[in-house]
Amino acid sequence: MSTASTLLRDDLRGFSGYSSARSTVQQGTVWLNANESAQRNPADADGRCQRYPEPQPAELVARLADHYHVAAEQVLVGRGSDEGIDLLVRTFCAPGHGRVVIAPPTFGMYAVSARLHGASVIEVPLNDAASGFEHDLDAIAAAAIEARAALVFLCNPGNPTGSLLSLDALSTLADQLAGRALLVVDEAYGEYADVASATCLLATHDNIVVLRTLSKAHALAAARIGCVIAQPEVIAMLRRVQAPYPVPAPCIEVALDALQADATQVLASRVVEVRRERERMRSELSRMPGVRCVYPSAGNFLLVRLEDATAVQARLSAAGIVVRDMRSAPGLQDALRISIGTPVENAAVTAAIASMSKVAA
Numbered sequence: 072m073s074t075a076s077t078l079l080r081d082d083l084r085g086f087s088g089y090s091s092a093r094s095t096v097q098q099g100t101v102w103l104n105a106n107e108s109a110q111r112n113p114a115d116a117d118g119r120c121q122r123y124p125e126p127q128p129a130e131l132v133a134r135l136a137d138h139y140h141v142a143a144e145q146v147l148v149g150r151g152s153d154e155g156i157d158l159l160v161r162t163f164c165a166p167g168h169g170r171v172v173i174a175p176p177t178f179g180m181y182a183v184s185a186r187l188h189g190a191s192v193i194e195v196p197l198n199d200a201a202s203g204f205e206h207d208l209d210a211i212a213a214a215a216i217e218a219r220a221a222l223v224f225l226c227n228p229g230n231p232t233g234s235l236l237s238l239d240a241l242s243t244l245a246d247q248l249a250g251r252a253l254l255v256v257d258e259a260y261g262e263y264a265d266v267a268s269a270t271c272l273l274a275t276h277d278n279i280v281v282l283r284t285l286s287k288a289h290a291l292a293a294a295r296i297g298c299v300i301a302q303p304e305v306i307a308m309l310r311r312v313q314a315p316y317p318v319p320a321p322c323i324e325v326a327l328d329a330l331q332a333d334a335t336q337v338l339a340s341r342v343v344e345v346r347r348e349r350e351r352m353r354s355e356l357s358r359m360p361g362v363r364c365v366y367p368s369a370g371n372f373l374l375v376r377l378e379d380a381t382a383v384q385a386r387l388s389a390a391g392i393v394v395r396d397m398r399s400a401p402g403l404q405d406a407l408r409i410s411i412g413t414p415v416e417n418a419a420v421t422a423a424i425a426s427m428s429k430v431a432a
């Protein structure tokens with residue numbers, strides 16, 4: 072029996088989900104089956120929003136599969152990877168009972184989705200080593216097995232830490248969890264990292280699930296397009312839990328355009344620039360007075376510990392620069408997370424911080 076079929080909620084076995092007007096592919100020229108309006112809205116002259124969209128738009132699924140080098144049956148498209156996280160929790164955790172394992176500090180939505188579903192969150196904190204935050208993978212495996220958690224969420228590269236796990240490490244952990252838990256690898260920042268995607272492990276591990284999104288490197292956060300990549304069996308299970316028409320038609324269109332070769336080439340060159348700026352910013356910030364540490368990062372952001380994070384944030388704010396306050400996260404009371412912007416924006420950050428030490432001196 073596969074890991075996913077072992078873990079599927081008992082009460083969802085035999086559940087087929089909502090059967091929408093678009094659940095089965097039908098042919099016709101007169102569409103009178105979904106109670107849509109026969110007339111276009113004046114604000115939608117070309118009629119692209121008149122009809123319900125395809126539940127899983129075939130062309131977009133095919134293009135995403137191609138982009139991520141997987142099969143179309145391994146892809147579920149949804150409203151950002153946030154929806155993927157939520158679907159995983161709802162599919163594999165019994166309401167009020169399920170358990171998930173996370174490794175904080177990490178992306179907040181894993182715990183939020185779990186809590187909203189009444190699932191318990193088991194935390195195996197990262198170790199704060201001099202070379203960056205590190206996962207205690209043996210402790211994660213032990214905690215998941217002991218608690219009988221259905222899901223282990225790891226963020227790779229890590230948000231907010233910027234740390235990176237190797238494919239070997241993920242493969243070992245997936246082996247330890249085989250038959251017991253799904254290992255969800257959130258690759259929201261995968262484009263900025265130097266390691267291959269965990270999709271490479273799909274062929275050898277039935278319990279790997281990968282999350283990808285067009286929100287970060289693809290610069291389409293408002294389009295809300297993300298996907299879950301997993302065994303076709305897992306995709307089919309999530310599909311039954313997902314809303315009938317998850318992806319709005321205008322978002323499908325922009326995503327299709329964004330996955331054309333000309334757009335992805337531009338994206339690749341921007342990723343190169345962001346990585347260059349990230350390293351330049353890291354070395355520049357590291358040398359500034361008042362900066363305790365800038366962690367190495369495989370993402371498009373830097374996690375910075377400061378002697379006076381409050382004052383630095385106030386100074387940045389006075390310069391009109393908004394950064395992410397991490398001070399309420401456990402172990403990060405002195406930290407800010409700064410996204411990499413354009414070279415001009417990044418220069419504004421360093422100038423604002425540099426101006427503080429001049430005042431202080």
Ligand SMILES: *Cc1c(COP(=O)(O)O)cnc(C)c1O
Nearest residue numbers: 151152153178230259284286297
């Ligand atoms: C930004 C982010 C997401 C959210 O992605 P959406 O596709 O916009 O929902 C998911 N995971 C991590 C780690 C993120 O930082």
